[in-house]
Amino acid sequence: MSFWEYLGNRHQQLLTDAYQHASAVFQCMVVATLLGVLIGVATYRSDLAGNLATISTSTILTIPSLAMIGLLIPIVGLGVAPTVIALTLYGLLPIVRNAIVGLRGVDPSLVDAARGIGMSRPAQLLRVELPLAWPPILTGIRVSTQMLMGIAAIAAYASGPGLGNVIFRGLASLGSANALNQVLAGTLGIIVLALLFDAAYVLLGRLTIPRGIRA
Amino acid sequence: MPETSGAGTTGATAGAGTGATTGATIELENLSKRYPGNPNPAVDNVNMEIKAGETVIFVGPSGCGKSTTLKMINRLIEPTGGRIRINGEDVTDIDPVKLRRKVGYAIQSAGLFPHMTVAQNIALVPRMIGWSKARIASRVEELLDLVGLDPGEFHGRYPRQLSGGQQQRVGVARALAADPPVLLMDEPFGAVDPITRDHLQDELIRLQHELHKTIVFVTHDFDEAIKLGDRIAVLRERSHIAQFDTPEAILTNPADDFVSGFVGAGAALKRLNLTRVRDVEVTDYPTVTVDDPLQEIFNRLRSSGTNEILLLDKRGRPYKWLRRGDLMRARGSLARAGTLVHDTVTRDATLRDALEAVLIDNAGRVAVTGRRGEYTGVVDMETLMNSVHELLEADRLEALEAQHELEGARADRTHAEQEGNGGEAKA
Ligand SMILES: Nc1ncnc2c1ncn2[C@@H]1O[C@H](COP(=O)(O)OP(=O)(O)OP(=O)(O)O)[C@@H](O)[C@H]1O
Ligand SMILES: [Mg+2]
Helix, strand or coil: CHHHHHHHHHHHHHHHHHHHHHHHHHHHHHHHHHHHHHHHHHCCCHHHHHHHHHHHHHHHHHHHHHHHHHHHHHHHCCHHHHHHHHHHHHHHHHHHHHHHHHHCCCHHHHHHHHCCCCCCCHHHHHHHHHHHHHHHHHEEEEEEEHHHHHHHHHHHHCCCCCHHHCCCCCCCCEEEECCHHHHHHHHHHHHHHHHHHHHHHHHHHHHHHHHHHHC | CCCCCCCCCCCHHHHCCCCCCCCCCCEEEEECCCCCCCCCCCCEEEEEEECCCCCCCECCCCCCCCCHHHHCCCCCCCCCCCEEECEEECCCCHHHHHHCCCCCEECCCCCCCCCCCHHHHHHHHHCCCCCCHHHHHHHHHHHHHHCCCCCCHCCCCCCCCCCCHHHHHHHHHHHCCCCCCEEEEECCCCCCHHHHHHHHHHHHHHHHHHHCCEEEECCCHHHHHHHHCCCEHHHHHHHHEEEEEHHHHHHHHCHHHHHHHCCCCCCHHHHHHCCHHHHCEEEECCCCECCCCHHHHHHHHHHCCCEEEEEEECCEEEEEEEEHHHHHCCCCCCCCCEEEECCCCCCCCCCHHHHHHHHHHHEEEEEECCCCCCCCEEEHHHHHHHHHHHHHHHHHHHHHHHHHHHHHHHHHHHHHHHHHCHCCCCC
């Protein structure tokens, strides 16, 4: 069976896998973004806390994803849970780091001005600091998403959802008729998804970065 | 120029029923700031009373604590000792956010938020204190107008689309937005070129003339201080007040070497900036107008004690200087006779401007004009010299008197202390 015939026959299954893949990555990204920005906001003002947050998240990143998922299985079982936890943890690092860098990079005289005209602390954060730190945070989100696309494929090892299943099935039956097609379809699918997400982020940037600070 | 007459004084600018709050008094009492980890206080026991509607300038060398003192007034920096009272109300312990909404704040390079438009920047404080949308919109227009920016053109621009001077104007507009009685300015014009700075200073003077806010303004440019201040506080290290007085008094009678060092060379020349042409004697000069018959012009020339008369145009504005013989040489044609008047000064010009004009004129005099450019008199070198001598002499006498009074008071106090119980002699 040629690759195109394979796609024609299996497109239903492939689309479902792709959808689940995208959906898992998207949902984990939402959680990772919220958590990451919160951690950033909570730690950027203190040298110690900020460095601690960056170091601990980058330590997580050095754990091989297969090992991480393997370690999670005995704790949370198979399926969606280890996938979501692993993806969220991996997604945190670029977001936390960029949130801290972005928030620390806001011109101190602007914070002084915000305070000086009578903004409360939450207003300073929401109206001045976070909007100004948003471009680097968004970059962090893009990097995270790209990374999670690949890591999500490993989730199939723990019976998680997504295109990883197709790839693993192919790898398990190497030498059989469709093995190569499966691996190829899964990999290409992930690349296409990654490109689509990236395009969406460009659009999101256009919509959410105020014109006054757009490069 | 204390101005306490409440609402209505600035009705002309009060388009939205705002812009009518005049200044408040500010009292600093034993105000101190000790930064953690530094044994010496950055600001040590400052006592100062600022009148309502007054512009007070803090000048002093870098690091002497000007900004720290200023920022304690709106508690951007929390004092470690002392009290702050605004209009008699002790604000040392009230909610700082509330305090700051009543105190305008403008800083160097404007501090505009780059992600907000000009209008959004200005609208921030009115929004925070809950004004209606309509009221905010009209206030923004009014303020842009007030600081000399066309509302239609600048309303929707982002800060990066403005020049430094324009940004600074918006910064001042934002500080004035909710019509606070007090305006704090920390080297607001420090980052713009000298010509723009000069314009902005003139604008601030004009604004203050309309608004009568209490302004506390930090600079390390003494000339800026002289130009803007009703009173100047010359500060030395730890914000100790070396002298707190009118620009005139500081120029003519610096309290000590530190202050004279700060005043710098040319105090007498700087003094000229503080006096206007209308304050000196403007002499009358023989004049004729272009409509007068030639014969009469001849007669005036011959009969006048000076060997020169001033020819005015149809609207009474200085036109030409005519000397004896000029008309003869031009064969009786007024159009060709005499030398054109190049430079005039208004009655509002400073003596320095007048001196400049007199020095450039080869006959050593300049015509003074009124509001519509009409002739009102002439100032010459002699008048200027005499006036300046009188001014300096008067300043000196006044300063001496003040010093005597001070010494007298001091002597009385020591006397009283010595007579009182000896146990508190060290107090
Ligand atoms: N946050 C801080 N922590 C510790 N010391 C500080 C802090 N801010 C200012 N200082 C010190 O306090 C002193 C006064 O500083 P301040 O900023 O008030 O000076 P300034 O008169 O405004 O100087 P400049 O003209 O340079 O702006 C300086 O010696 C400075 O080093
Ligand atoms: Mg300063």
